[in-house]
Amino acid sequence: MSTITGASPQSSFITQAPTPDTIFYVSLDPQPPNPTAPTLILLHGLLSSHLEWSLIIPHLRPHCHLLLVDLPGHSRSSSLPPPYTTSSMADQVASVIQSHARNGKAHIVGMSMGGFVTLHLARRYPSLCLSAFISGATPFEGVTKWLAKNNWILFHGFRLSNMIITDWMYDWLCRMIGMKEHRELRQEILRNVKWELIRDVYGSIVDEEDGFSMEGMAEINQVRCLSVAGERQDQIEVTRRVGQVWKEKGLTGRLGSRAFVVRGAVHAWDLQFPEVFAGGIRSWAEGVDLPNEFEVLE
Incomplete structure (x- = not known):
């Protein structure tokens, strides 16, 4: 079994044995x-796994019950059949929340692909x-959207x-941009490069x-949502427009x-x-001011 940072033999650490x-x-x-x-509930990015959250867990576990999943087609959920669309993933995550979250509800955290799964959950399963x-x-806009539509290019690029x-080389590149060591996760990512995943997700x-x-972002009108961009690689202006849409539709005032x-x-x-990252998650879930590193886009 993979090591989860913050879990010990004496702690409550429950896994579900994967089935087809x-x-x-x-x-x-x-x-x-x-x-x-x-x-x-923490939802990882494309080609990743629940190990993506190993560095986050120690900062959250004193305050929350955590559910970590391997999304369909990934790692220990790789036996689940396609399609691997973000909406179908949301359906399966909804079942996990209903069955295993306290009171059948959860704060949802999604990174990248997991973020799109989160958007579907907020739109289709707000309760x-x-x-x-x-x-x-x-x-997605511009080149990002074009690549997503021509996802065979991305698949061969990953390979x-x-x-x-x-x-x-990977460790060196990570150090250059300040990312922490994640060798076990790296091996999961290598194993998860599959055409069906790339095709269906993008x-x-x-x-x-x-x-x-x-326009679809405005349909998320029953759940308080935070959309955050990493300055160096994410679409900052698109993220800003998401915030503006929520404000124009009254969702900032009504939901926050x-x-x-x-x-x-x-x-x-x-x-x-x-x-x-963990501080932002906890603050958002508790409804208090975000850490100083979070700069509002308006």
């Missing part, structure tokens, strides 16, 4: 125990969502980079009916939905600034 038709999850109770602590924290998941970039994000346009940027952050900044 069941999503894999890890359940971590608060330490020290707190029966009133809310549930946070399950206490709040939504989304990073690096805004409507080529995996053949060329050795482990030591295709669903730009799908005209099932994806998210700027807003958009932010974290300066100096890369796309996967949960692996770069885990303490700040």
Whole structure:
């Protein structure tokens, strides 16, 4: 079994054995125990796994019940059949929340692809969502949208980079942009590069009916949402427009939905600034002021 930072033999650490038709999850109770602590469910990015959150867990576990999943098609949920669209993933995550979150509700945290899954949950299953924290998941535009529609280019790009970039080169590149070491997660990412995943995930994000346009962001009108961009790699102006749409539709005033940027952050900044990332999650879930590193976009 993979190591989860912050879990010990004495702690409440529950995993569901993967089956061909069941999503894999890890359940971590608060330490020290707190029966009133809310549930946070953490949804990883494309090709990643629940190990993406290993650096975040120690900062959240004293305050929350945590549910970590391997989304369909990834790692211990790789036996689940396609399609691997972000909307179908949301359906399966909704079942996990209903069955395993405290009171059948959770604060949802989504990174990148997991952010799009979170958007679907907030739009289609608002009664399950206490709040939504989304990073690096805004409507695709320009070159990003073109690449998503021509996802075969991305698939071969992933495969080529995996053949060329050795482990030591990858570690060096991560150090250059300030990302923490994540060798075990790196091996999961290498194993998760599959055509069906790339095709379905990117295709669903730009799908005209099932994806998210700027207008679609306004449909998330029952759940308090934070959309955050990493300054160095995410779409800051698109994220700003998301915040403006929420404000124009009255969702900022009624729910508190807003958009932010974290300066100096890369796309996967949960692996770069885990303490700040976790601090933002906790503050958003508790409804208090975000850490100073979060700069509002208006």
